[in-house]
Amino acid sequence: MTIEHVADTVENAAATPDREQPYEALGLKPEEYAEIREILGRRPTSGELAMYSVMWSEHCSYKSSKKYLKRFGEKVTDEMRERLMVGMGQNAGVVDVGEGWAVTFKVESHNHPSYIEPFQGAATGVGGIVRDIISMGARPVAIMDQLRFGAIDDPDTARVVHGVTAGISSYGNSLGLPNIGGETVFDSCYQANPLVNALAVGVMRHEDIRLANATGAGNKVVLFGARTGGDGIGGASILASDSFSDGGPTKRPAVQVGDPFAEKVLIECCLELYSGELVEAIQDLGAAGISCATSELAANGGSGMNVELTSVLLRDPSLTAEEILMSESQERMMAIVAPEKLDAFLAVTGKWDVETSVLGEVTGDGRLIITWDGETIVDVDPSTVAVDGPVYDRPVARPTWIDALQDDSAGALPRSNDPEVLKKQLAQLVASPNLADTSWITNQYDYYVLGNTALSFPDDAGMIRVDEQSGLGVSLATDCNGRFCQLDPYQGAQIALAEAYRNVAVTGAVPTAVTDCLNFGSPENPEVMWQFSQTVDGLSDACQELAVPVTGGNVSFYNQTGDTPIHPTPVVGVMGIIDDVSRRIPSGWQDAGENIYLLGITAGELSGSAWADVIHGHLGGTPPVVDLPAHKRLGGLLQAARDEWLISSAHDLSEGGLALALAEGVMRFGVGARVWLSELMTRDGVDLSNALFSESTGRVLVTVPREEDVKFRGLCEGRGYPVMRIGVTDTESDLEIQDVCTFSAAELRELSASTLPKHFGPTIAEQKG
DSSP, rough: OOOOOOOOOHHHHOOOOTOOOEEEEETTTHHHHHHHHHHHHHHOOHHHHHHHHHHTHHHOOOOOHHHHHHHHHHHHHHHHHEEEEOOBBBSEEEEEEETEEEEEEEEOOHHHHHHHHHHHHHHHHHHHHHHHHTTTTOOEEEEEEEEESOOSSSSTTHHHHHHHHHHHHHHHHTTTEEEEEEEEEOGGGGGSSSSEEEEEEEEEEEOOOOOOOSSTTTEEEEESSSSSSSSSTTTTHHHHSSOOOOSSOOOOOSSSOOOOHHHHHHHHHHHHHHHOOOOEEEEOTTTTHHHHHHHHHHHHTTEEEEEGGGEEEEEEEEOOHHHHHHHHOOOEEEEEGGGGGHHHHHHHHHTOOOOEEEEEEESSSSOEEEETTTTTEEOOHHHHTTSSSOOOOOOOOOTTHHHHHHHHHHGGGGOOOHHHHHHHHHHHHSSTTTSSSOHHTTTTSSSSSSEEEEEEESSSSSEEETTTTTOOEEEEEEEOOOHHHHHHHHHHHHHHHHHHHHHHHHHOOEEEEEEEEEEEEETTHHHHHHHHHHHHHHHHHHHHTTTEEEEEEEEEEEOTTTTOOOEEEEEEEEEEEOOOOGGGSSSOOOOOEEEEESSSSSOHHHOOHHHHHHHHOOOOOOOOOOOOOHHHHEEEEEEEHHHHTTOEEEEOOOHHHHHHHHHHHHHHHHHHEEEOHHHHHHHOOOOHHHHHHHOOOOEEEEEEEEHHHHHHHHHHHTTOEEEEEEEEEEESEEEETTTTEEEHHHHHHHHSSSSSHHOOOOOOOOOOO
């Protein structure tokens, strides 16, 4: 028997004030439900309850983080605003990169879905962030991913790794977007809560920027793209039993299902609509679906909207009104279209074979009214749904355990000067899961499609050409060391920014802007909120010091296994501008007979390091010190060296310290190096273990052609940056560290390349550009 769905109308809600509603099952707290009743002056309808519950969720409303995120805006200087065209609050930030070009970029999380259903969770994470870029008016040109998995040898890790990497590669490759960089980390703290963060970058002319605001009474509200189905609804099915149906709740898939080919068509369709000036605004339908798109468009535009929900094209005709409002079906967009342009709009969507339905129109009364067969089921002020949700000032408490953790310094761990022991330790580090070659993952991605990739794996940053004629381009890097953040979240956040800043600077680009994805445990845990507060303070202070504004990003809470939160993981992405990608600097040396220089000072900073983890299984102490003004000087030095063609390669030092950077330099192109460390140890007052494995910040390894040696030294002296010659590149393809060890490039590659395949199966062949 088919049971016809009868919607809960506003009239019915007013007539039945005492009816019980499943607000707690939808994630609303009793006081939040009471506030909704006060706002409306009655109980909410089932449709309104669905909208408020999802839009007031942590994921959509930022109710626990909003008070802290304001700090980014409070610390923006005039220098930081110079290139900022669109900042926080829109779908993605936009930066002026010169020559009339603008770049939009953003990183977001899709963590929890990627544990439940790794393939679709990761794939739809890519699809969602790409639609954010489209909605700004830009053509997507590249993606990146930042992955955190559980322990590499845990039986469940392979399931998640295989699914996530296949999902990202399937969706990104099908869209024809190069994947130009990212991170992969294995740590038991992510065992039942992997992190799948995805970044997308798009390019547009200045005049093509679009904002997601619904204005102009009488303009049409149009839904286009894929049909609406039952995927990604989650809790909405609870409401099915609450809407006068005897059928009870139905099981709907909690994770969205993606179709990259539908999204590819949608990209081209949107770009043609933009170029024809046929839309006033476009909003992607991601989290919270139609609930989000209608309320955000109306609230952002300071307008109202009338929408008829039965006009939505459905994949599944059994969906209730509440399920349609909450569905997170992928590859859908909502457009605001002037009535006189509607026919032309429909001609374009028809050309691309994109299904389209006109749902209603923009009004000037400031009310969002949604009807079901002509009966009103939602009548709200959209700003109360999308903007003025609850803001929590949650309890904050410095962790009781952090003093003991910080007192347990790695300085007390045994360190050896025995060459045999040090050689073995270097081999262990090169083969360790977080430092090993990630080709098992990256070879599944196409990094050269579209023909504009200037740098990609395994260089320190990805680089994309923006303009074919001039060679203008952008460089992007993302970084975060959760171990440092566990030891000291303020300093850990600054280290994440500083490392991404260096990774962009070593390519020859000028670091310009930031996006972030802040991954934390439960905000209901006061110690997690302390970590979060410290992280935002550290990151916002560092952005101000380095003059790089945060353009947008994402907060992901409730990342934990049982009651144990993940390490604080604020993934920081930095975008830099390079005037000509042909002048990019690679991360490894290609010619023998060049001098190897180390920029920066090495201190005894092994706490939280890869050495402490891999060799001793230790986490304790305080992270390395970050000298942010020195980083600015370092960035300027690298750009000046690039302008004068003084350096042939540059590689940032981070995890694994100098030893790993040297190993990676040799492995990059198979050109060897002879290195000596005695002068470095004397100057910096460190022992051999620290010289090799310390993770002091602000350090870069560069190679300098002999004929440029005097100029390069003079440049460093003039800019007051510490520099020391520590070796030469060699015709032999060996890494020889004097009085310590010698490895051939083949030995290093075997150590590095065997780790992931040992756990996950053979590596596929690299895709050649």
